[in-house]
Amino acid sequence: MNAHDRPLRVALLGCGVVGTEVARRLTRDADELAQRVGAPLELVGIAVRNLDTPRDLDVPAELFTDDAAALVRRGDLDIVVEVVGGIEPAGDLIRAALEHGASVVTANKALLADQGADLFEAADKAQRDLSFEAAIAGAIPIVRPLRESLAGDRIRRVLGIVNGTTNYILDQMTTLGQTFDEALAEAQRLGYAEADPTADVEGHDAAAKAALLAGLAFHTHLTLDDVHCEGITSVTADAVQSAAEMGSVVKLLAICEQIDTPDGPAVGARVHPAMVPLSHPLASVRGAYNAVFVESEAAGELMFYGPGAGGAPTASAVLGDIVSAARNRASDVFGPGETSHADVRLLPIGSAHTQYHLVIEVDDRAGVLAIIAQEFARFGVSIKTLRQEGLGSDARLIIVTHEAEDASLAATVEILRGLEVVRDVSSVMRVEGGS
């Protein structure tokens, strides 16, 4: 490649946590990046909301603008980097950038899980790249491995810890015995959780990533609405303790799977807390780290591990996409786009095969076990392990089921709750990653 090609013009939309790091590295590492691309990258504009915000960046003041819409319509841009976040104007800005001839790099999972199909079609029509490595699991290279390295394999299942905030909270609950509220407060104090933690703790952020992962793994399109989503707000210290007792740890998992059904293949995507045995590689993912575990037919079990967020790690992923997009622009080609050729049905959560871990507070008298066992049998759910604990008003059963349809498991729990001998089903959690 030739380093004396024409410079490639890059515009940055957003200069916050991620954008600042991207701008810093584009400037500081200009020579090295030019070598890797084969042509210099020229930062020609930075759109922000507020021009008066002081920025810790050594770039000419005239690069800044508060008119992002005009910037993406300049017509001479090669690459637009969208790190504004949110749905609008981000979506419109990306569409305009593509229409005006730029390839786009984005870190915006929320937008892609909402309008992905439309945006990838726009990229396809414009014959430009729309890359989003930073949108899933921050710095961890996962888009290229799924889309390219495993392009000749059949992915069966993807299990991801894709939200650092919730992994940090669950980790604190596990190692320090904190309650959810205590761990959340600590995470907020340390900046791992935002003041409004809803998107993280309710699982919405992980669900957006699950939609993207499922799309990549199974060559289809999913939106946020297609993902069954349960957060971690109802994970109790007891449940975490109970997991520890059975040699497991509680993780918030994003699970994408393809199942063969009598009506052909179906794809399911769900986010929920689950007990993961300590022997599983995902169990040792600590703190705010992320990891994506992939089960595929030929390659077997793969795991990708690293920091899932933060300015510098996310910028690393963004810059990797910028270099690829720039190489493509320099030779006027575009990379493999979104594949959505697979005609797969959506698998509702009820049809997923899962295992349940239950804590059932029961009356301490003869015959209770038989009554409960009968209900499990009635729904075709078989019990894998059962432990009785406590006496009198403290008596409880701790049950782990074998795999069954989630709907049957849920129905069993519903019925159990109504039984006269059951005082409470105090904890219900799925078990994943077992054998």
Add this chain to the structure above:
Amino acid sequence: MNAHDRPLRVALLGCGVVGTEVARRLTRDADELAQRVGAPLELVGIAVRNLDTPRDLDVPAELFTDDAAALVRRGDLDIVVEVVGGIEPAGDLIRAALEHGASVVTANKALLADQGADLFEAADKAQRDLSFEAAIAGAIPIVRPLRESLAGDRIRRVLGIVNGTTNYILDQMTTLGQTFDEALAEAQRLGYAEADPTADVEGHDAAAKAALLAGLAFHTHLTLDDVHCEGITSVTADAVQSAAEMGSVVKLLAICEQIDTPDGPAVGARVHPAMVPLSHPLASVRGAYNAVFVESEAAGELMFYGPGAGGAPTASAVLGDIVSAARNRASDVFGPGETSHADVRLLPIGSAHTQYHLVIEVDDRAGVLAIIAQEFARFGVSIKTLRQEGLGSDARLIIVTHEAEDASLAATVEILRGLEVVRDVSSVMRVEGGS
């Protein structure tokens, strides 16, 4: 993309463990692969050594030939897959394939660590792809992540468990307390080690991969001769035990690092056994699994984990490369090639900064410690932890040093061996992955 484009012609060189799986999947998954490429892949020839060998494959007999040299010169091939192994004729076959217009996919680390510079130049000249995802750590996607995803980052260090045979042997020694010979025999019985295990246990296979990893990570070219290589044949059950006592585990590591020296950046690559603390993600890589741990400036710490060998896993990586190469051939472009723009010096092992773990058998008398400590001080090596064990003729010191130049550490050990108060330095092992 359009699935009705002209078929892309693929020739397979070698039909052994890997080749058989590649051929099987090319045939069985033809429709799915055509979707992913945008054009059908047509297997037009398979070269083997012996046409009479029965093959467990459902492909037309007339595809087989024992004239690989003629096959690669057909002139109408889009992709040649080299899974013959060895240096020649593999190297000549690849060169001929490129010259005759085909992109090449290879799993041959030995060849690339020997003739990489020459072969990548040939690919560049021919404007064709030369891909080798399967050559490093089998199924684990590592080439694309290093070359593309991290293209905007600065990699500092790569630590890899890249040989499954030796990891299996060390794992057996750790968990079952076996000796090296016992574990090797078991590995041979189970097919994890070959009848002649030299390439694995002496570290040569890992060293070839280290050369490739260093080249990718630091944009330069290394050959096998540039890699300092120590195998695991002298790892004793005692050393493994001693590692366990300090909360570590012995792993054969391939280490590639870039160091800033007063004369500019220098790159070092080495393979040797090392004690890795249990808290490090590499410590939990069990059995014949592989993993590559990457430390980079912006992304921080990443790890890629999966099966490092085997027919199906390796075929997965080969097929991923075939799909990419086919997409490129279909639009007559070629992907980012080898980058060797970096002008870096080679860092000799003596200049690497390492930590030593030593077991020193000493005379059990007053003043011995002072004599030994003085020798460490003389070489500027500072002691991090020291433990005295045993009495009388069993007395020994277990010492872990702070980081120092490997040359100083080695020199210290040399001097210690000659001291009158030292009966033996019975174990010397480097420590990696600590803080």
